[in-house]
Amino acid sequence: MALKLHFASLSLGAAVDQQTGNLSVFELIEEVRTPTVPIQLQSLVISLALQNIDAQEFKGKIFIHILTPDKKQAMVGNGEIGCPKGQKRMRAVFRFGGFPVSQFGDHRFVVSWMDQSNTKIGEAILDFDVVQVQQVAQGATTNDNPKLAH
Numbered sequence: 001m002a003l004k005l006h007f008a009s010l011s012l013g014a015a016v017d018q019q020t021g022n023l024s025v026f027e028l029i030e031e032v033r034t035p036t037v038p039i040q041l042q043s044l045v046i047s048l049a050l051q052n053i054d055a056q057e058f059k060g061k062i063f064i065h066i067l068t069p070d071k072k073q074a075m076v077g078n079g080e081i082g083c084p085k086g087q088k089r090m091r092a093v094f095r096f097g098g099f100p101v102s103q104f105g106d107h108r109f110v111v112s113w114m115d116q117s118n119t120k121i122g123e124a125i126l127d128f129d130v131v132q133v134q135q136v137a138q139g140a141t142t143n144d145n146p147k148l149a150h
Contacts, residue, residue, distance in 0.1 A: 003058055003083065003090070003113060007049035008124035010109060014047040016091050023049055023091045029128050035135035037102055044099040046111060048092040048124060050083075057085040060115045064094060069105025069130075081113055104130050 013026035025047050032041070052058055064077035076096070083090045094111075101107070107130060112123040 002053045002121055003050040003060075003081075004053050005048065005122050005124050006051055006089075007047070008111065008126060009047045010126040010128055011045050011047065012041075012043050014045045014093050016093060021089070021091065023047060023093075032101065032128060032130045033133045034101075034130065035133055037104060037130065037132075039101050041099045041101060042097070044096040046094040046096075046109060046124075046126065048111065050090045050092065050122075052083045052088050052090060055086055055088050058083040058115070060113055060121065061118075062092075062111065062113045065110045065112075067108040067110065069103045069107065076109075101130055104132050 007023070009025045010029045011025045011027050012029060015024045015026075016022070017024070025045075029041075029044070032039075046064065059080070059082045062077075062079055062081040063075060065073055065075050067073050077094060081092070107128050109126040109128075110123060111126070113121050115121055
């Protein structure tokens, strides 16, 4: 019994069509640009498309961890995962509302799944960077785009 990863994404939105089973992902997150931290991402979505290799029933657990730039790790989600016998494909969407980001730098989500005997079956690694950008006041000018004086 094994679930093989076909696709994983980190985004601001996702949906699975109930009739077709198609997974749609909206606004991928690779980089978050902000003048200051801490911030809260209003919506953060992890999407997975998995294949049930042998089409046998699968029951197990899933864990979601985040690794932050200061090398700390925290579990941000866990739960049961299952795929019925005969079903070859499965989509999973995990939604976080108001997700806190407190540091600039490289961040990594690790999503791992285990079978009932707690043997790790697979994992998805999703990286994103939080980059500091200079905040420009509204109506202010910069040397790159000077306002013309009349």
